[in-house]
Amino acid sequence: MIKKLPIYCVFLLFLSFGYAQNDLQHWQQRAENVEVFRDQWGIPHIYGKTDADAVFGMIYAQCEDDFNRVEVNYINAMGRMAEVEGISKLYTDFRMKLYIDEAVVKKEYENSPAWLKELMDAWADGINYFLHTHPEVKPKLITNFEPWMALTFSEGSIGGDIETISVNQLKAFYDKDFHAHLVLQERDWMEEPRGSNGFAIAPKLSQSGNALLLINPHTSFYFRPEVHMVSEEGLNAYGAVTWGQFFIYQGFNEYNGWMHTSSRADAIxxxxxxxxxxxxxxxxxxxxxxxxxxxxxxxxxxxxxxxxxxxxxxxxxxxxxxxxxxxxxxxxxxxLMVEREKALTQSYTRTKTKNHQEFKATMDLKTNSSNNTVYADKDGNIVYYHGNFIPIRDSQFDWRNVVDGSNPATDWNGLHEVDEMIYIENPENGWIQNCNSTPFTAAGPFSPKKEDYPDYMAWDLENARGLNAVRVLTDQKNFTLASLISAAYEPTLMAFEPLVPALQKAYNALPATDPKKEKLKEPMQILSSWDLKTGVNSVGTSLAVFWGGQLMADARELDRPWDRYIFDFLAEETSDAMKIEAFEKAIDKLSKDFGSWNTPWGAINRFQRVTNEIQGKFFDELPSLPVGYNSSLWGSLAAYGSRAYPNTKRWYGNVGNSFVAVVEFGDKVKAKSILAGGQSGNPFSPHFVDQAEKYANGEFKEVNYYKEDVIKNARIRYQPGKKK
The missing domain is CATH 2.30.120.10 (Aminohydrolase, N-terminal nucleophile (Ntn) domain, beta-sheet knob region)
Incomplete structure (x- = not known):
């Protein structure tokens, strides 16, 4: 039986259908101005008449590669994850909604400059046109993307400022009695560090006389794909984009490049x-x-x-x-910083800058709150910015801890200008490095001096990666893209430089009659003769990592001064007995899990990608690749955070080197890059794991940047919405 609708309902349906038709015509017209080339690695190169056209095509291509990750990022950004995953995400949503009010964000969209509104409109159009042309794709929640939503996720860091707020503490304060026994998962700040490395090399140290840049973010794998977007309005940016965003977050154009590393410059x-x-x-x-x-x-x-x-x-x-x-x-x-429109403006406009003066003007917006920036350009400049959003404070207070909010003297007094922050431009040594480490070694002896700045400018400590970066860059000359890759993958684990001798000393002190003396003799000999370099064939690496991890776990109850280098502390402040006991536990663990403590690192440490779930799953019985890299915690410049899972003995990587690129800025830009796994999120795509072997071996692919190279290497050429 067909139920008749009132005439006004028919009219409303007609209007709705009419609007849909108008939308479709608009999307199709937009698509006519866009062309997408997929190269031999599946990387999308988007060419549009306008910047908005390029944004439309770029987000359409992202959705083709992994719509799930695009949507989930915005479900999370808008505080709607509990609608998908249930009550366990309710207070994560509440945390987001402390700052995201739909009515306020919509007003911010309406008040945005026309050029930015046009980009946000094109962004929403691109996603909605993808959903229209791919009815087989079923969104988890968001069936219609609106332009204002782009403002809810305007900064591309993997762990934004809001994540520092504890969801369990929020619940305890606001909603204690509701599901009283619910314990929520917090971000584990002691887990594998999610940081990054950035190196900039001045022309005087390069073989070609051009500046070079290393772009090496350490994120969870598949957090960012590789994208190239070009328009007839001067856009030609290449690099890594966080799923769902319409700007290249870490990358380069023909004139300059930018690399963000997580900062401890105090913004909160x-x-x-x-x-x-x-x-x-x-x-x-x-x-x-x-x-x-x-x-x-x-x-x-x-x-x-x-x-x-x-x-x-x-x-x-x-x-x-x-x-x-x-x-x-x-x-x-x-x-903390709440500047959505300015943040989105800064994130996008830096991709179109043509020199350092223009780039610095984007930094003057001061909304890149959680990051440092390593920069290089065609003019030969190399530059470092430590933080970007730093409030002016009264230095008499301890800003590492809670301050008295009733005292007007603790109020923020505006923001520091960029030139007041820790800043390095063209240092005499010819190189800049930052590995989430102290800025006071970023340019070797030509680094800024700690005493010249308020303490809150840089709580960052030296770490093992920073020590190794300074070591490998000092006194090096004639850099090429190949030798910059070699420097970025130098395998020494500097964390063990103080630790292994301390263990050797503890072992030597054991009485000859102690049964541990004989049990640990052979593994101790191997560890003592180990060259501190991580690698697939290294047994010393396996022994060191299992022992170091056990010692850190055992020493967590010790009171460590916050400003002490952790590995000096572990070497000097743990007892001989703790060191020996941890080593014995490590030997036992290796023997139990792998049949022998004499197991090379590559038999333990593996790369595997068999599903596209955001929280990866791993299986010992399925094929995997050996990986020689190591945790950034131990100082591995090529970071590879791996661990065993409840169903595995082997360790599988899930965070660390993801998108990595090296760039040379000359008359023509040259670049090489690599992705963990591949570009596509579709397990049935040839580009799901086509870069995995290269990734595991530290081999980079040539970037197709200029159109002649894009066309020469194109495997597919199409307009959004049309058959390929």
Whole structure:
């Protein structure tokens, strides 16, 4: 039986269909201005008449490669993960919605400059046209992308500032009794470091007389694909893009290149509030006045079974920012950067800069809050920026800890100008390095001096990668792209430089009658003669990594000064007995899991990609490749964070070197790159693992940057929405 609809419903359906038809015509017209070339590695090269056309084609191509990752990033950014994954994500969503208010973000979109609105419009059009032309793709949640949504994810870091807020503490403060026994998963800040390496080489140290740049982010694998976008309006950017964003996050154009490394320049502060309820409303003390806390009801949805349920939480805001927990009777508010439109502007406009003056102008927007930047250009400049968003503070306070939010002297006093921050331009030594390490060794003896800056400018400590980077760059000359790759993959694990001798000393001190003396004799001989270099055939690497990991675990209860180099601390402050016990445990673990402690690193450390789930799954019984790289924690410049899983004995990589590139800036730009696995997220695509073997061997592919090379190496050429 066909149910008749009221005439007004028919009219509304007609209108809806009409709008859809208009949208479709608009998308098709946009697609006519776009051409996509897929090269021999499946890398998309997008050519558009305008920047907006290039954005349209670029996001369409991203969706072709992995729509799931595009959508999930925006589900998360908008605070809607609980609608997909259930109550375990409810407070992660609440954390996001402390800052993301749909009505506010829509207004920000409407007030954005016309050029940026055009890019956001094209972005939404590209995703929606992909969904229209691929009805077999079923979104988890977002069936229609709107332009304002681009503002919710405007900075491409893997772990943004908001992630420093504990979801368990949020729940304990705001919603303690709801599912009282629910324990939420926090980001493990002790896990494999998600950092990055950036090297810049001045012309005087290169064989060609051109500046060189290493782009080496350490992210979870498949977090960023490789993309090339070109327009007739001056855009020609190549590099890594975070899924769903429309700007090249770490990359280069014909004139310059930029590499972001995670920073500890202080961009976030916590303020203790003295709070009282007065006349039915919460107030906090500031100076001698009691200010009312702003109250905001935040609606949340979450999936339970087959239902979508709703819950509201009332959040409190001070002028310092939202309240995120309670400590010792004080409410604690957090201050961090909230500049969505400016951040998106900075992220995009830097991809079109033609010299350092233009690039520095984008840095003056001061919204790249969690990153350092290593830069090189065609004019021969090499530059380093430590942080970008740094509030001006009173140095009498300890900004590493919670400060008194009732004291007006703790208020931020604007932002430091770029020239006031830690900054290096064309140092005399001819190279710059940053490996998430202290900026005070970034240019060797020509580095900035710590005493010239407030402490909050750089809490960063030296790490094993930083030590190795300085070592391999010092006194080197005649750099080429090939030798820059060699430097970036130099395999020494500097963390063990103080550790192995300390273990040898502890072993030598064992009495001859101690049964451990004989049990550990042979592995100790191998470890003592090990050259500290990680590699697939190295047994010393296996012994060192298993022992070092065990020693760190055993030593977690020790009180380590925050500013002490961790491996000197472990070498000097753990007892001989702890070192020996940890070594014995490591030997036993290797023997149990692999049949012998005498197991080379490549038999343990593997690369495998068999599914495209965001949280990867691994299987010992399926094929995998040996990998010689190691954890960035131990100082492996080529970072490879691996571990065993509940169903595996072998260790499988899931974070570290992902997209890596080396670039030379001359009359023509030259570049080589490599991806972990491959470009496509489709396990049935030839580009799912076609780069895996090269990746495991540290072999780079040639980047097809100029159109003649793109055309020569193109395997597919098409317009979005049309058959290939």
């Amino acid at each position: 502060d916590h303020f203790a509030l003295t709070v009282e309820k007065r006349n039915g409303q919460y107030h906090y003390l500031f100076g001698e006045e009691w200010r009312p806390l702003t109250e905001k009801t935040i609606p949340l949805k979450y999936k339970e079974g087959n239902e979508i349920l709703e819950r509201e939480i009332t959040a409190f805001y001070s002028h310092h920012g939202p309240v995120i927990r309670e400590d010792d009777g004080k409410w604690v508010a957090i201050s």
